[in-house]
Amino acid sequence: MHCSSFAADLCRSCTLMGQSYPEQLAAKQRHVEQVLGPRADLDWLAPVTSPESGFRNKAKMVVGGTALQPTLGILDATGRGIDLRDCGLYTPGLQAAFGVLAHFVARAGLTPYDVARRSGELKNLLVTESPDGELMVRFVLRSQEPVARIRKHLPVLLGELPHLRVVSANLLPEHKAVVEGEREILLTEQETLRMRLNGIDMHLRPQSFFQTNTEVAAALYRQATAWVDELAPSSVWDLYCGVGGFALHCAAPGRAVLGVETSREAVASATLSAHEAGLSCATFQVGDATAFALGAPHAPGLVVVNPPRRGLGEELSRWLEESSVEHVVYSSCHSGSLARDLAAMPSLRPRRARLLDMFPQTSHYEVLTLLERA
Incomplete structure (x- = not known):
């Protein structure tokens, strides 16, 4: 991809501009594997690629x-x-x-x-x-x-x-x-912009978050859903659920899914989406992810987490480590905070992982990891 603004030194936001796309992707894969460290029992799936241009929504x-x-x-x-x-x-x-x-x-x-x-x-x-x-x-x-x-x-x-x-x-x-x-x-x-991914209608209000790369976001939700369906838990929490992307995709008959998010607008959007799709098994509530988990009387079989760049933090990582949760699907936009959280949860071992190139032309990426209790 050629950018005249980058060439003229007017904008340097795309730090990898000028590198071939295969080189960018390989470097990101090497980086995430180095940050997470050698893990003999971790299966890395092939990276999810993105168009090099025209991808930001x-x-x-x-x-x-x-x-x-x-x-x-x-x-x-x-x-x-x-x-x-x-x-x-x-x-x-x-x-x-x-x-x-x-x-x-x-x-x-x-x-x-x-x-x-x-x-x-x-x-x-x-x-x-x-x-x-x-x-x-x-x-x-x-x-x-x-x-x-x-x-x-x-x-x-x-x-x-x-x-x-x-x-x-x-x-x-x-x-x-x-x-x-x-x-x-x-x-x-x-009031809302309809975001249709993988046959599921999500609603985006003005102050709600949505992934900036539509094609890769759809792949992210498909991969998480495939892992969840394979494990077939009867109960799932989606912490930091946003407008409900993971929760709505993972909802299925006989599976209770609960999404938790601090943004009232996002929860209202997710609730509307679940109602329109007839997903009575998916419910959402406003709250802090850590406070909710620490105060809950029971733990689910599987937890999906999609935290901000700072990661889960000490309290939520410790709760997951000490809980009865058997599996965690962790979506991370910062491999450094992911590595710190994994170190705090030694009983939850990464078994599968996949890099998703959400941000071509930059060093940023998303990584989805399936954790299993040892």
Whole structure:
């Protein structure tokens, strides 16, 4: 893959740009095996590959420039906007939407936020595309002041982007290096973006998380489901369940599946998906994964965990080690924290593992591991 922005030294986010894809994949496999260490009883499955370009279903675009000539992309060291609308990582659907959104910024008079001066309103544009080509657009604003103008011009935007389903304004009044704030103002009647994977409809609300590589995410859920179905546990917990990807895929007649997640929006989405699919065996609740496990009267036969980059942490790892759980399916985006958690759970031995290349052109990847109690 060639990137003109990388070649011109304007964007260096893709640290592996210029390496052949087979070289990238082999290096990631070597890295994860080195981090987890030699394990004679661990069976490594063939890595799940990704398209080298056009795979990102979500764009987090910093808005720079001026209201009349906005840039969508990143800021350089001086705060100047670098336009990355032609970035090859994004899906064709996202790339086609960027120009329309830039014109909308000008039409609605949305002044980009100036970091140095701490003035202006529009900080970021967050755009997500579903597997069916539908779009969600979120305007991250310093204040609520521009919302009326966005509402006024929104019918034109909906006409120009016929696949646009969900639009919201996110308020980030603080001057800090984060992508979004806590308050969300929905601007369309439709509240969720339907994310259809492997025949299962999931619902994505504006502040919910979803894997950024649709094709590899689908493979991730298929692999986890295959392992769970083979083991056929009667009860499953999906901790850090998000919008319910693992739980909904693993649900089956005679198998009670419970998802736990701190985000109320994500739990509402997962509950809606289970209801629409007729999966009465899958339930979801708001809560902290560690606190839930430590306070539960009984343990399930299998636990699925998909923690953030920091991993499970000492308390949850210790609980799993001392519990009666027979199997754990661990999905990790950081092999270092995975290795630490495995060291804290010596009775739960990794038996199978698979690298999934969720992030081509970078050193990041996902690894799915099946643990079995010795």
